[in-house]
Amino acid sequence: MTLWLMAGLLFTPLAWAVLTLLAGFRWGRAITWLGIAIQVLVSLALWAVVVRDGGFQYPLGGWQAPLGIELRVDGLAVTFVLLTALVAAASGLHAGFYLDPDKQWHRYFWPLFWFLWAGLNVVWLGNDLFNLYVGLELISLSAVGLVALGGQSEALRAALRYLMAALLGSLAYLLGVALFYGEFGSLSLSGIAFALRQDSARDGAGFALVLMLFGLALKTALFPMHRWLPPAHGIARSPVSALLSALVVKGSFYIAARLWLELGAPLGSLALAQLLGLLGGMAVFWGGWQALRQPKLKQVVAYSSVAQIGYLFLLFPLTWNTTEAAALQAQQAMTLQVTSHALAKAAMFLSAGNLIMSVGSNRVNALAGVSHFLPFSLFSFGLAGVSLMGLPPTGGFAAKWLFLQASLATGQWWWLVVLLGGGLLSAAYVFRVYRASFVEDSNIDHFFHPARRLEIIPMILALLSLGLGLMAEPVLSVMALTFANGEGT
Amino acid sequence: MTPSLFYAFAGAALCGIGLFGFIVISHLLRKLLAFNLMGSGVFLVLVGLAQHRSGPDPVPQALVLTGIVVAIAATALAVVLIRRYFHLSGKTALEDPARDTLPHQGPRKVREAPRE
Numbered sequence: 001m002t003l004w005l006m007a008g009l010l011f012t013p014l015a016w017a018v019l020t021l022l023a024g025f026r027w028g029r030a031i032t033w034l035g036i037a038i039q040v041l042v043s044l045a046l047w048a049v050v051v052r053d054g055g056f057q058y059p060l061g062g063w064q065a066p067l068g069i070e071l072r073v074d075g076l077a078v079t080f081v082l083l084t085a086l087v088a089a090a091s092g093l094h095a096g097f098y099l100d101p102d103k104q105w106h107r108y109f110w111p112l113f114w115f116l117w118a119g120l121n122v123v124w125l126g127n128d129l130f131n132l133y134v135g136l137e138l139i140s141l142s143a144v145g146l147v148a149l150g151g152q153s154e155a156l157r158a159a160l161r162y163l164m165a166a167l168l169g170s171l172a173y174l175l176g177v178a179l180f181y182g183e184f185g186s187l188s189l190s191g192i193a194f195a196l197r198q199d200s201a202r203d204g205a206g207f208a209l210v211l212m213l214f215g216l217a218l219k220t221a222l223f224p225m226h227r228w229l230p231p232a233h234g235i236a237r238s239p240v241s242a243l244l245s246a247l248v249v250k251g252s253f254y255i256a257a258r259l260w261l262e263l264g265a266p267l268g269s270l271a272l273a274q275l276l277g278l279l280g281g282m283a284v285f286w287g288g289w290q291a292l293r294q295p296k297l298k299q300v301v302a303y304s305s306v307a308q309i310g311y312l313f314l315l316f317p318l319t320w321n322t323t324e325a326a327a328l329q330a331q332q333a334m335t336l337q338v339t340s341h342a343l344a345k346a347a348m349f350l351s352a353g354n355l356i357m358s359v360g361s362n363r364v365n366a367l368a369g370v371s372h373f374l375p376f377s378l379f380s381f382g383l384a385g386v387s388l389m390g391l392p393p394t395g396g397f398a399a400k401w402l403f404l405q406a407s408l409a410t411g412q413w414w415w416l417v418v419l420l421g422g423g424l425l426s427a428a429y430v431f432r433v434y435r436a437s438f439v440e441d442s443n444i445d446h447f448f449h450p451a452r453r454l455e456i457i458p459m460i461l462a463l464l465s466l467g468l469g470l471m472a473e474p475v476l477s478v479m480a481l482t483f484a485n486g487e488g489t
Numbered sequence: 490m491t492p493s494l495f496y497a498f499a500g501a502a503l504c505g506i507g508l509f510g511f512i513v514i515s516h517l518l519r520k521l522l523a524f525n526l527m528g529s530g531v532f533l534v535l536v537g538l539a540q541h542r543s544g545p546d547p548v549p550q551a552l553v554l555t556g557i558v559v560a561i562a563a564t565a566l567a568v569v570l571i572r573r574y575f576h577l578s579g580k581t582a583l584e585d586p587a588r589d590t591l592p593h594q595g596p597r598k599v600r601e602a603p604r605e
Contacts, residue, residue, distance in 0.1 A: 067551060130552050137559045141566055148570060153577035160517065160570050161583055167524050167563055168511060174556065175504065175531045181549060182497070182538030 002049060006058055006071065008042035009081065009121050017114035025101040028110035033096065036089045039117070043078075043085035050078045051478055057127065070188055072127035075479040076335065080124040080254065083339050086464070087246045087346045088117050094350050094457045095239035098357075105151060109240075112149075115142040116243065123251045129177045129187045132255055133170065140166035140219070143248045146240045147232045158231035165218055165228040169252070172215030179208035193262040209267045212259060213276070219252035222276075222313060223283030226306045230290075233302035238353025241298065245305045245349060246342035253312055257334060264320055273320035280313025281418040288425025292432060296362045297355065300429055301348050307422060308341045308388060311403065314415055318406045326409040332476045333402035336468070339475065340395025343465035344387040350458035351380040354450045355437075364432065368439040373447045376455045378437055383462035385430030387469075390423045395468030493541035500533025515582040517571045521564060528560045 016035040020028040050056075055074030063069070092113060099106045115138055122135030144166065148159035181187055183205050184195045196205070221229035229249070233241045260268065287307030294300045318330035354377040359366050371378055387394035400419050407415040468475070507527025514520050532553045539549045575581060 067548065130555070134555065134559060137563065141563060144566065144570070148573075153574060156570055156574040156577060157583060160567070160574060163563075163567055163570065164511075164520065164524075164583075167567075171524070171527050171531055175534065178531055178535035178538060178549075181535065181552075182542060185539065185543050185546075187548075
């Protein structure tokens, strides 16, 4: 049973990537929708298996590490696998209606989409540092290709900038892997953690950890290394932006979090933990402030991603040398923040795409009067915004509430400033879009109406991110259940 | 100093040179070459450092083979993007301060691409 599930998760996307490469846009779309159905079913089944039996290690094809690929299937991993299935399915369906089939180069969306999905699944499940690198590269290269899909020189410039940042980040990460392998002769994350528990006097390993965290932070667009993100996410087509912002940046963050949770205690330091938290806090303020000032709608949403990613980095100070209860709270907060941000941001980008399509301009000021015309899309945008602001009962609220409790429990009250200020700034930039859309301007009354199905998909995502706050308990219990299982194996 | 350790040091030096080039050079193709230099440095560290500690070891060599494939894929993608970018905008660098400061100078079209 698990054999088929793992094969489904890793093999299907690769096979589908090749299949869709051979087909044109319309056939690619049909094949992709079939594949999406399979992937969603397989992800749900794997989630159910882990909920029933707990996490497990899985050597791919029966080959043991270090030459084989070792997978670690635990609660956190399946949560993210399922999240990926949801968001990618929504973006894939949306893209099928949104992209213009008559533009020949749009057919490359499908293979890139599937390569991206394969890379994401590798990253969520990998336990082997080198194969995580391969997964990361797969994600970056397909994401860069997706950004370049627009084909204009601006899109290519954004894609190249993104590619350069991603390549530098991966090399820093790979150098860290080389140092770890030289030091411990092992590539398995849990193996290195085990070796460190035996003998903690290692000099080079701390440097390797810093290198890897630097590379991953660069790929996650942590302030001040975020400059590549807004152009890339802003210029890509809307379904692509949704994928990039909801999933791609989380891939590298997820590896950084895993590294920190396994190796942070022996190798990290107070200064490193606080520095990462501080950069995250500055990202919240800088991203929010910039989002408030952007003239283009999608740039507002892209800068909002910079801000929301900042919250995730609070994980580092809140889990370093703190009580187990507080550390667990911070981990839960991180999971909820990743999940709710992924759902909300995907909803936001997709509905922003509808709004832009409707008014035919990407400027915030051009939205005047759209509240009469496209209330449904505007409402999804707003619901997603409510989650980003962190108002109850959304997933964003639950995440911030847990971060708040963890900060208080560890006596690090200064992170409260970040949590409160970030919420206010998010409210400000969401309301700015709303204000623009309620302006009555009789000059413009010719709107293009996107198909109803384009409006339903972001609404579903926005409702999910809203409902996540109410169903946070089951999500968190799956994660916590298997965190304990993953220890020491 | 064993030969393996020497390789590791050479790799670290290559990494440094590559990183310097990657940051300082603005021409995209040369930036890409600097990236490849850095990659080679990382591969040398990967093989050299591991064998210095524990004798001949096939695992890092297998990893480097995989790494080379990944690096080629990345380089190929970058070359395609750079070429297309050059065709569309006539620029060989991402930031071109001398040109960006001039107002009203749009991208220059060198030649129309055959496929769009």
